[in-house]
Amino acid sequence: MGKPTGFMEYKRELPADRSPLERIKDWQEFHHRLPEEKIKKQAARCMECGTPFCHSGMLINGMASGCPNHNLMPEYNDLVYRGLWREALARLKMSNNFPEFTGRVCPAPCEGACTAGLAGDPVTTKNIECAIIDRAYDEGWMVPVPPARRTGKKVAVVGSGPAGLACADELNKYGHLVTVFERADRIGGLLMYGIPNMKLDKRYVERRVKIMEEEGVTFVTGTEVGRDYPSRSLLNEYDAVVLCGGATNPRDLKIEGRELKGIHFAVDFLRLNTKSLLDSNLADGKYISAGDKDVIVIGGGDTGTDCVATVIRHGCKTVTQLEIMPQAPLQRAENNPWPQFPRVLKVDYGQEEAIALYGKDPREYCITAKRFIGDQDGRVTGVQTVNVEWVKDEQGRFLPREIPGTEKVWRAQLVLLAMGFLGPEDTMLEQLGIERDERSNVKADYGHFSTNVKGVFAAGDMRRGQSLVVWAINEGRGAARECHRYLTDSEDLI
Structure with a gap:
């Protein structure tokens, strides 16, 4: 690590928020940013711990310990400390499609598993992640990168929440032609309409969706599969389908x-x-x-x-x-x-x-x-x-x-x-003949994500039940990998 003693030399520091009595007058994001030198010091607190539990992503007693996406926190913290921001961005994007979302709304299980937190305060990993991606946009590094080649395979992704967006982003990188169906008038699922604007400014969602569009992903809004669009048409018109509709039945x-x-x-x-x-x-x-x-x-x-x-x-x-x-x-x-x-x-x-x-x-x-x-x-x-x-x-x-x-x-x-929520809605799943588990979620094993219907996969809250944005991203990425394997018998990028 660049600063093995940083966790002893520097105290944990987060950026200040706007005062509560000021920010309740509007709907704008209320977090300030730390200046670059302070961010570097916070990154320096990432210790040379040997076994970094922060990116383990294990489940202990039913709860995540460490990052489900297995973000390489020690690596990008070290790069930030050394001022190598663009390299830090590359490390971050290897495992997380949307750090601008998780950097704002994730409860940070990575910090709960930080070794520095055993004897003191954990590293401000979530804030450092947000600082990396915000700088990337400020510097113009986040630009569309369409795939060099197309496979000609067509995939439908149902639902544009974090699981659906992550799945679509990965499938597009593999070179497939991806269409995302969203029943609301705007893309984003719970990122758009489930989380208030002051917690996640919708400009960040729209900004990222625009890049995906320019990379070749097609978004269809105002279309509910099973009502506005026949569910069985998915099987006839696409080579594979990934269901990412969420667990939207409220308790x-x-x-x-x-x-x-x-x-x-x-x-x-x-x-x-x-x-x-x-x-x-x-x-x-x-x-x-x-x-x-x-x-x-x-x-x-x-x-x-x-x-x-x-x-x-x-x-x-x-x-x-x-x-x-x-x-x-x-x-x-x-x-x-x-x-x-x-x-x-x-x-x-x-x-x-x-x-x-x-x-x-x-x-x-x-x-x-x-x-x-x-x-x-x-x-x-x-x-x-x-x-x-x-x-x-x-x-x-x-x-x-x-x-x-x-x-x-x-x-x-x-x-x-x-x-909370009890599980996914019935209409589309019943029309497709999708099997459900004992909790009414789509029955599809984690790691494989395939349902009982050939060529149909499921990810996110629709499969696992109500959960975190970071878990949804993890599942969307995994379902994309398995869908790609189904389509091409390969895990290699085009």
Whole structure:
């Protein structure tokens, strides 16, 4: 390494964010950048650890330890430290098609497995990754590179989220003619409509898609396979098909009062908000407004956080986030050792903004909704909850048990359900005769990605269930490799 003692000489430093009370006034990205010399020092903290778990990508207790894409962090950190930015970009692009996305929205399992984090603070790998790709665009290094030759094979990719885009990008590099089908009016899947603009500016998505178009990938928007385009036509018109449609069935909360107006799935709330923002800067009013409302967000994950940040920008009166799970510990628990991903309390950007605006964290833990309360017009006015405690059953599984006497009613004129997703939608899969696993996901083994239908592959959340952007990229790349092998009996690039 260029600076073997860097992790002892330099402290971990991240770029400052715009202040919460300033940034809630707009929808712009709120992260600043570190100057080059500071980035170099952060890269110098990457120690000569011998066994770099940061790029291992292992699953430990069901969670990623290290980068699923196996990014070569020690190599590109060393190159950044030495000022070889273009070479660092080449190393980064070897394993990650879209560092401009992961560098902004990935929870960084690489940093959770960083050896420097054992005795101190981990290397700021995610920020360094983002700095490399941002510099590449600034310097004009990110230009279209079409394949030198074409195979003549046609491949359809269904879905333009991170899995679909990664798959299409790789298949195009192999020289195949790739068409990506997207049912929304813009390309990007959850990158476009599932993640708010202040967390991932849509300019970055559109910029990358434009390069892919110039490299030869064809994008078809506003076309839902199975409804607007017959599913069986894919098999007739293309030599292979890769299904990357995501796990888009939201988990519902079927309790008393669910039919009341003002209760929405978080995915619909976020999608409509981003579309209206991009179409008209919210001037068209075609979104679900939280303005001057008491808002209850049910769900404590990233989507719930995105809802909190969005309703604050709408000018909500209050916002409360209900979480059935206990609060995470401040430090790693004994059953969560390194190099597992650290399950510790995180104050994310949405909670940070709520604290600055209202003086308290919006999250309430170990609490569950029992019924929704409405008025004579059929609109929600409140949520009745009860606290729970987690106890073991006879099989040793932890289950929530209600605590008598803890019932409470919360005011709410808007309720957002952010409780995750159950699996992919049915229409296209049923038309194609695709087998499903016990969780309703497409049945296709990891590493092979082939379904029961010849020439049809599956990747991303549609195959593995709701997961991370970085896992989707990993799966899209893997499915492209297997699809290429199916088409040509070769893994070599053209």
